[in-house]
Amino acid sequence: MTDNISIPHIAIIGAGQLGSRHLQGLTKINRAIKITIVEPNSDARMVAKKRYDKMPVNQLVGSVNYLGTLKDLKQNLDLAIISTNADIRRKVIESLLNNVNVKYLILEKVAFQSIQDFEFVIDLLEKKNVKAWVNCPRRMAPFFRDLQNNLKNQRKLVMHVEGSNWGLASNAIHMLDLMAFFTGRTKFTIVTKELDLKIYESKRAGFIELGGKFKATTQDGDTLILIDNKNGHFPFKICIESASFNIDIFQQSGLAKIVKNGTNKTIEQKPFYLPFQSELTNLQVQQILDLDKSELTPIGESFILHNQMISSFNKHLKLITQKDYSSCPIT
Numbered sequence: 001m002t003d004n005i006s007i008p009h010i011a012i013i014g015a016g017q018l019g020s021r022h023l024q025g026l027t028k029i030n031r032a033i034k035i036t037i038v039e040p041n042s043d044a045r046m047v048a049k050k051r052y053d054k055m056p057v058n059q060l061v062g063s064v065n066y067l068g069t070l071k072d073l074k075q076n077l078d079l080a081i082i083s084t085n086a087d088i089r090r091k092v093i094e095s096l097l098n099n100v101n102v103k104y105l106i107l108e109k110v111a112f113q114s115i116q117d118f119e120f121v122i123d124l125l126e127k128k129n130v131k132a133w134v135n136c137p138r139r140m141a142p143f144f145r146d147l148q149n150n151l152k153n154q155r156k157l158v159m160h161v162e163g164s165n166w167g168l169a170s171n172a173i174h175m176l177d178l179m180a181f182f183t184g185r186t187k188f189t190i191v192t193k194e195l196d197l198k199i200y201e202s203k204r205a206g207f208i209e210l211g212g213k214f215k216a217t218t219q220d221g222d223t224l225i226l227i228d229n230k231n232g233h234f235p236f237k238i239c240i241e242s243a244s245f246n247i248d249i250f251q252q253s254g255l256a257k258i259v260k261n262g263t264n265k266t267i268e269q270k271p272f273y274l275p276f277q278s279e280l281t282n283l284q285v286q287q288i289l290d291l292d293k294s295e296l297t298p299i300g301e302s303f304i305l306h307n308q309m310i311s312s313f314n315k316h317l318k319l320i321t322q323k324d325y326s327s328c329p330i331t
Contacts, residue, residue: 007032014084015039015048025281027055034062070095079104086110086331090117105132114327133296136177140295154242156221163236168228169210169330176305179224186304188216190312207331
């Protein structure tokens, strides 16, 4: 029997839709842990517990405790997953780190709504000696990891992402992150003049969405184009063009077509699978605990991407409303 004191203590702060999936993922872990869930909403806690209880029992999970507030958390943590909404994330991290010691953090995206919050937390993490990553998990998907390897030394990469009502504002960070992963570049020139001059309601109350076209380019000529057609019914599709081949990824149908550049001949057709969060959290936590590193995006790199994206969105919102925005209301 493992000494309970030495068992790594993992916390999930925020047990909503995504937080409960993180909890399910931890049931698949290959090492002894104990888990604490912190969620003020009793209904959300109940849903998370039900989802956890439906998973196969893993004897390596020593205990699972459900708390209502961070003040109830009395034990230090090896790793905390912050899966709250973006608007309260700074406050939650500040309260957490003032309450207990934490070695590692995984932050959900959008990490923060303002650059000021991001800078404050990075400074706090340095003072507290906490390592952190932002959960842009496409970097962990085997398909994209293989693709990154095949795209090495390619120049002027073009990634075109299009669909209807796929959440451009809240998911742009995933695509910027993927482009940075492919190219090794984190600095982009962002153009938002073709975004719709309209603010759309988000699926989540209190947050907004954007439609139209978003474009980001690197100094090497790599280009990312995001299109959210709010009036159509287009399936979500990612097209990646390189000097030697093109790839069309049909996420909903789970298919990827690879075509030699300059011809219409399909040279390969293969399945595409993007793992669910409940299939990734165990791997993310294991990697951090075992190796002191992660395939996820380091917070410093993600800050550069968030900074450019949030600034461009805020300028666009000002164009629509004639008001200054220091915080971008997306999550």
